Amino acid sequence: MTDQAFEAHDHDACISGGVASVEQICADRGLQFTRTRQRVLEILLSEHKAMGAYEILDILRADGLGSQPPVAYRALEFLTKHGFAHRIERLNAFIACSHLEDPHAPVFLICRSCDRVVEAESDPSKGEIGRAAKQAGFVIERAVREAEGLCPGCSKPA
Amino acid sequence: MTDQAFEAHDHDACISGGVASVEQICADRGLQFTRTRQRVLEILLSEHKAMGAYEILDILRADGLGSQPPVAYRALEFLTKHGFAHRIERLNAFIACSHLEDPHAPVFLICRSCDRVVEAESDPSKGEIGRAAKQAGFVIERAVREAEGLCPGCSKPA
DNA sequence: TCTTGCTACGATATATCGTAACGACTATGC
């Protein structure tokens, strides 16, 4: 059930599966999965790391898909708006979603050593944020939950 | 036990008490609570809202305490490093700490309507982030927990 | 056909947020 980005896995399947799933979802919902949007998703899927908008833009530029900031930001807005990618506030950067199945409230684990990011999932209304909100009479619309630290591989001494 | 920023309270006491407490802590620890650092803390305490570095800088400039970005960022670094203020990642902005007593892991409730921010407190190793981390073998060093939504006042229809 | 509404795209400019680097001054401990 938990995401495997910290462990060895068939990453080509992450990429091809991710693109195919989003393509299918867009078709179902009548969303336009344009060339630029698809390319940005591929870029985000290329590693389990968060990427900055300008880093993405550099690749788009090399691909001849646009060279100005709005090109990247529009594609990222589309992807995040529809849940195909997430923004990592701590890093001012973006990552492909790894729980495409259904609406979800992600929790991110960010390794400060190898920069890999894992997306876990859990209901924010439970847990400590939900408790604090309830006590204050606060209505949560969006929750940012990002932990920074060391992944299993990077915390091993050797 | 919970912070009162969403409710009516004696806010002058927040300011004077906050400054006095930090002054005392700095004296105890041999930290230099300089004029600029004190002024930035006062600015952060002036409202229960997060403030951007440049917004703070504008005030410092008007006070004749410096006019260039590093002036504000250095004071903010000092305040956040020693736990007298916190950075709100979601807003790229800063807020005064309201739990000066001891080391703590804050949770922030951010009202998108009135911009007020409340700092609550709870152990991140418990709750859903801790659970996700444990399952992945991830060692948490720092956790960002920020909820965005509506405060009690702003969610009331009238 | 013509118009209207909508979505996406291109391009320029600007706003906002954050640091590197350097030299001068100042508090502190010896």
Add this chain to the structure above:
DNA sequence: GCATAGTCGTTACGATATATCGTAGCAAGA
């Protein structure tokens, strides 16, 4: 006093994000 570390002021720059204006394509309906 002197050495040292900490602080400060400034210049310049880098990184991130949005505003604004204009255009192209497509589909629905008059």
